[in-house]
Amino acid sequence: MAIEMKLLDNPEAFPVSGRIACQGIKGAYSYFAAQKMFPQGKEIFFKTFDAVFEAVKSGMCDYGVVPIENNSYGSVKAVYGLLEREHVYIIRSERLLICHQLMARPGTEMKDLTAVYSHEQALGQCSGYIKGLSDNVRVIPSLNTAVAARYVAESKEAGEAAIASPECAALYGLVPLNKHVQDSDNNYTRFVCLSREPLIYPGANRISLILSIAHKPGSLYGILGKFADLGINMLKLESSPIVGRDFEFNFYIDIEAQAANEKVRKMLEEIQVSCPEFIFLGNYTET
Amino acid sequence: MAIEMKLLDNPEAFPVSGRIACQGIKGAYSYFAAQKMFPQGKEIFFKTFDAVFEAVKSGMCDYGVVPIENNSYGSVKAVYGLLEREHVYIIRSERLLICHQLMARPGTEMKDLTAVYSHEQALGQCSGYIKGLSDNVRVIPSLNTAVAARYVAESKEAGEAAIASPECAALYGLVPLNKHVQDSDNNYTRFVCLSREPLIYPGANRISLILSIAHKPGSLYGILGKFADLGINMLKLESSPIVGRDFEFNFYIDIEAQAANEKVRKMLEEIQVSCPEFIFLGNYTET
Numbered sequence: 001m002a003i004e005m006k007l008l009d010n011p012e013a014f015p016v017s018g019r020i021a022c023q024g025i026k027g028a029y030s031y032f033a034a035q036k037m038f039p040q041g042k043e044i045f046f047k048t049f050d051a052v053f054e055a056v057k058s059g060m061c062d063y064g065v066v067p068i069e070n071n072s073y074g075s076v077k078a079v080y081g082l083l084e085r086e087h088v089y090i091i092r093s094e095r096l097l098i099c100h101q102l103m104a105r106p107g108t109e110m111k112d113l114t115a116v117y118s119h120e121q122a123l124g125q126c127s128g129y130i131k132g133l134s135d136n137v138r139v140i141p142s143l144n145t146a147v148a149a150r151y152v153a154e155s156k157e158a159g160e161a162a163i164a165s166p167e168c169a170a171l172y173g174l175v176p177l178n179k180h181v182q183d184s185d186n187n188y189t190r191f192v193c194l195s196r197e198p199l200i201y202p203g204a205n206r207i208s209l210i211l212s213i214a215h216k217p218g219s220l221y222g223i224l225g226k227f228a229d230l231g232i233n234m235l236k237l238e239s240s241p242i243v244g245r246d247f248e249f250n251f252y253i254d255i256e257a258q259a260a261n262e263k264v265r266k267m268l269e270e271i272q273v274s275c276p277e278f279i280f281l282g283n284y285t286e287t
Numbered sequence: 288m289a290i291e292m293k294l295l296d297n298p299e300a301f302p303v304s305g306r307i308a309c310q311g312i313k314g315a316y317s318y319f320a321a322q323k324m325f326p327q328g329k330e331i332f333f334k335t336f337d338a339v340f341e342a343v344k345s346g347m348c349d350y351g352v353v354p355i356e357n358n359s360y361g362s363v364k365a366v367y368g369l370l371e372r373e374h375v376y377i378i379r380s381e382r383l384l385i386c387h388q389l390m391a392r393p394g395t396e397m398k399d400l401t402a403v404y405s406h407e408q409a410l411g412q413c414s415g416y417i418k419g420l421s422d423n424v425r426v427i428p429s430l431n432t433a434v435a436a437r438y439v440a441e442s443k444e445a446g447e448a449a450i451a452s453p454e455c456a457a458l459y460g461l462v463p464l465n466k467h468v469q470d471s472d473n474n475y476t477r478f479v480c481l482s483r484e485p486l487i488y489p490g491a492n493r494i495s496l497i498l499s500i501a502h503k504p505g506s507l508y509g510i511l512g513k514f515a516d517l518g519i520n521m522l523k524l525e526s527s528p529i530v531g532r533d534f535e536f537n538f539y540i541d542i543e544a545q546a547a548n549e550k551v552r553k554m555l556e557e558i559q560v561s562c563p564e565f566i567f568l569g570n571y572t573e574t
Contacts, residue, residue, distance in 0.1 A: 048414070072364055074361050074525075075361055077360055078411070120407055120428065120430075124365070127335070141407065141429070141430065142428070143407075216520070217514065217515050217518045217519055217520050217521075218514075220511060220524070221508070221511040221512060221514070221515045224507060224508040227504065227508070228504050228505035228508045230504075231504045232504055233504050234504075234526070236526050237507070237524060237525070237526045237538075238361075238524070239524045240361065251524075
């Protein structure tokens with residue numbers, strides 16, 4: 001069975017505009033990822049990832065932008081779950097370096113600090129800095145960093161601050177109290193662009209797959225052997241338990257390969273035949 | 288180089304008591320996992336996972352109990368990071384079925400509901416139910432489910448509820464408003480017991496490893512070949528980017544095997560020699 005894909009011609013360039021579905025609010029990291037991919041795009045915001053996928057499937061939006069993995073927190077399982085069920089494709093990927101700052105309304109000083117708001121993951125990524133704050137400072141989790149920044153901007157309470165991106169400070173009129181609050185400077189999130197169609201732009205060199213593999217010794221070994229035969233590097237490999245079935249897994253696999261290459265397409269078809277479930281998520285460029 | 292491990296004799300049974308380091312507060316899921324493993328143990332609570340590991344390493348506590356993976360949210364990366372750095376061992380594992388209920392102070396009725404508190408992951412796991420609530424009900428993330436339950440128990444505000452475990456309701460004097468609020472009934476978290484010593488109890492059949500593998504085609508393939516040769520099943524396989532180095536990975540690998548078997552020990556030593564980094568996390572029983 002041929003794998004559905006649409007190889008685009010050589011001069012075809014990635015679009016710069018369109019209606020882009022994002023989860024969250026203006027100033028969330030998804031928003032900045034969408035802006036980088038589509039400099040002239042129009043972002044449309046949805047509360048949940050489900051709604052973003054639905055907007056792409058229904059055609060309400062041209063594309064969707066969602067986070068797929070973070071180097072500290074791993075894969076975004078909810079997004080993988082939707083990729084498995086919803087038959088949309090990845091057509092591009094963008095790594096965003098995450099940079100957190102402590103910010104407050106103009107006039108607030110460090111000595112006035114009473115509370116810090118941020119997303120729980122951001123609080124975790126700044127835990128070393130937060131430990132050094134006075135015991136009187138309350139630490140309060142928010143739904144995301146942009147919500148935290150907006151809340152602090154609109155609040156009337158004195159001494160409140162948010163941990164969010166520098167772009168968020170600008171967006172909500174906050175000023176940085178401290179620009180270096182995260183424990184590691186190597187903190188990035190990879191975002192993917194979703195499309196209804198399995199478009200493959202010239203130069204695409206990352207292929208993403210979801211496979212379920214028989215639970216017996218050597219099943220995965222046989223598949224990795226096919227990659228090794230063609231000298232293909234793996235970029236990601238992750239087992240994920242299948243809900244409701246004990247000790248059965250899906251594998252999330254990314255490889256460095258081009259579907260434009262006939263040998264690669266043939267290999268993918270062989271894997272498709274050998275696996276109970278095979279989902280081709282796309283072949284795309286990572287920037 | 289021999290791998291450090293301490294195979295215990297046949298009649299040796301897993302202990303039932305000791306000082307057990309847990310993250311969180313009484314009523315957190317870690318607490319119930321610790322109680323299941325050590326029915327006569329004394330739990331000692333710490334704010335962070337770091338502090339739990341430190342308590343085990345220093346001897347302040349005999350054992351530690353921490354979550355290592357959830358079937359919806361994946362591996363707990365912070366715990367894997369500590370396992371990689373802190374030289375403690377896994378000596379047992381316990382799967383806990385996670386069951387969420389909506390609970391409030393006695394006398395509160397559904398029609399009075401104004402706010403729901405819970406840990407963000409729990410809110411995510413109940414998102415279908417929460418969507419069905421009135422738009423007037425505020426949804427507020429807490430640090431964990433037990434903190435949410437305790438907050439609601441101590442609050443003076445009318446109409447507040449928490450999403451937490453049934454055991455938490457009993458612990459904090461709350462009553463269930465709704466017992467079926469989570470989207471999937473197959474929601475479990477695996478907890479591991481940490482020890483300073485690499486103790487291997489009789490019957491242990493799960494081996495956990497952290498490996499770093501050269502980033503070239505076929506590296507992982509060679510290792511999986513060794514498992515296949517001995518007919519060993521894999522229980523987990525996950526690539527995790529190494530912070531600060533692009534496109535280099537650690538692999539978290541669990542296999543179904545017994546270190547008491549000499550062939551298995553020999554195979555582990557071969558893998559140790561072939562990998563830039565090799566960490567034997569333990570050989571233990573999963574219940």
